[in-house]
Amino acid sequence: MKTTIKKYSNNFIYNIIKEDLKRNKYFSLHTRFPPEPNGYLHIGHAKSICLNFELAKLYNGYCNLRFDDTNPLKENIKYINSIINDIKWLGYTWSKKIYYSSEYFLQLYEYAKELIKKDLAYVDQLTKEQIREYRGTLTTPGKNSPYRNRNIEENLKLFEKMKKGNFNEGEACLRAKIDMSSSCMIMRDPVLYRILHTQHHQTKEKWCIYPMYDFAHCISDSIEGITHSFCTLEFQDNKLLYNWILKNISVVNHPKQYEFARLNLKYSILSKRKIQILIEKKIINNWDDPRIQTIAGLRRKGYTASSIRKFCEKIGVTKQNNLIEFSMLEYCIRNELNEKAIRTMAVLEPIKLYLYNLDDNYQEIFTVPNHPKKPELGTHEIIFTNTIYIEQEDFKEKYEKNYKRLKIGEEVRLRYAYIIKAEKIEKDKNGNIIQIICFCDLNTLGKKPTDRKNPAVIHWISKKNSFLSEFRLYEKLFNIHNPEQEKNFLSFLNPNSITIKHGFIEKKISEKIQKKITNINLFFQFERVGYFCLDVIDSKKNKLIFNRTVNLRDIWNIKKK
Ligand code: ATP
Ligand code: MG
DSSP: OOOOHHHHTSSHHHHHHHHHHHHOTTOOOEEEEOOOSSSOOBHHHHHHHHHHHHHHHHTTOEEEEEEOOOOTTTOOHHHHHHHHHHHHHHTOOOSSSEEEGGGGHHHHHHHHHHHHHTTOEEEEOOOHHHHHHHTOOSSSOOOOOTTTTOOHHHHHHHHHHHHHTOSOTTSOEEEEOSOTTOSSGGGSSOEEEEEOOOOBTTTBTSOSEEEOHHHHHHHHHHHTTOSEEEEEGGGTTHHHHHHHHHHHTTOSOOOEEEEEOOOEETTOOOOHHHHHHHHHTTSSSSTTOTTSOBHHHHHHHTOOHHHHHHHHHHHOOOSSOOEEOHHHHHHHHHHHHHHHOEEEOEESSEEEEEETTSOTTOOEEEEEESSTTOGGGOEEEEEEOSEEEEEGGGEESSOOTTOOSEETTOEEEETTSOEEEEEEEEEOTTSOEEEEEEEEETTOTTOOOSSSOOOOEEOOEEGGGEEEEEEEEEOOSBSSSOGGGOTTGGGGBOTTSEEEEEEEEEHHHHHHHHTTOTTSOSEEEETTTEEEEEOTTTOBTTBEEEEEEEOSSOHHHHHHO
């Protein structure tokens, strides 16, 4: 995999590391990516994955994959597997093994006891609502819980009871004893442990008390020897707690937390909770729906791992929150597909065209390049006969000013083949066009006409070389810039986020796909239509489905202007 060293050696985080390196020559960088297995990874996670893994690579250091699995209520083994699969697909490997915060449950429990013994934690028995009420607000200080001054012995006993399952959920919790009047809400005696009588996907029935994220995260970082713990800006305040916990327990390693801006993408929802709502309400099909920007969705839509890495490199890493243009993501895949997608023809909304001066046995085979600029990508054959399909929109029955494609009395060139002239149309009794009847000028193959103007070129597929296929065309799922910000984000859905068409691809191509010839690239440029990829989830041997990855040009921006 090509390393994207240049960009990753040019951000504020890199400068921090460089300084740290200068100060300590035995220093070796150790980062981690800590996903919570409560959903699939999305393009925002990819930003964090690329940052952590690329920096580790840059310094010959390590990057751990650690599942931050402290909330069994929301976690699932299915998510663990998808996350592992997606990170591998993105092209990254972790050092040694996969880590789980749940591996440290016993150590975390011991550290919690250490805090109790230092009189820095206590068992509280206020209800959840009371805890919230006692916490105060941004403008008013909180007040101490009546249980705050329990003695150490009693706290140890109660914490033990919590662990043994002697309490119901919500009846007790362990809190850090910090400062209920702190200007930083997070420091107002945060909860460190709660009771959940729930089976855990890793530790099964072993525990009924679970550490909170803030408690587990810093200690897990420390146990694993993490040197730099990168997270997004909203964890800025949590850093105080991160450092407070590590300072007050007997750990050797004290990692440093640094924050960077999370990725926000225009027209997109990235929050896993909101994606879950879209799935539950059947607005999208699943986590791999091509309309959402999960890694699985993007992959299914035809994005490559390298295009996603390229995108993450291009957006860079800063401390300023901003909204990234969707067209930036599309630019990255379009650029790559322009280099490698095989060019072929597909007709998405077919209309029949009959060349009356060619007899029914007429057949020619043309060998056409798979890529106009890359002979090394080979060629394929197309068949030309007297009955072909063209796109409905490439023919206009009624006169339209400036319309340059086929109309009665006018000419177009069939891509790779001849100039044809439309003479009349045949309709059924309802007035629908059955076929366009045209004359084929057999003297025009590969030649520019000298006696008349050079006509527009349209794509086509002969009936004999056609294979019925499904095409799924996607547009943005939301029709506002920042749906993530909207409470009622569901009211901003784009009703046209998917359009399904049934048309034809070249049979010769379909045969290659069906035979699963491995050296055939499954990314296509359907000439004049867009970049497409085979939908590997829903396609069957006799029913091929193609997803439009991206338009040939940035239509979105053109439309906007
Ligand atoms: P979400 O809010 O989408 O549900 P999360 O932050 O709860 O995501 P985690 O699994 O906890 O998801 O995230 C794992 C790592 O990925 C964290 O270090 C987090 O900071 C980072 N991350 C999550 N979302 C983004 C984003 N949009 N941009 C950059 N990094 C992100
Ligand atoms: Mg999270």
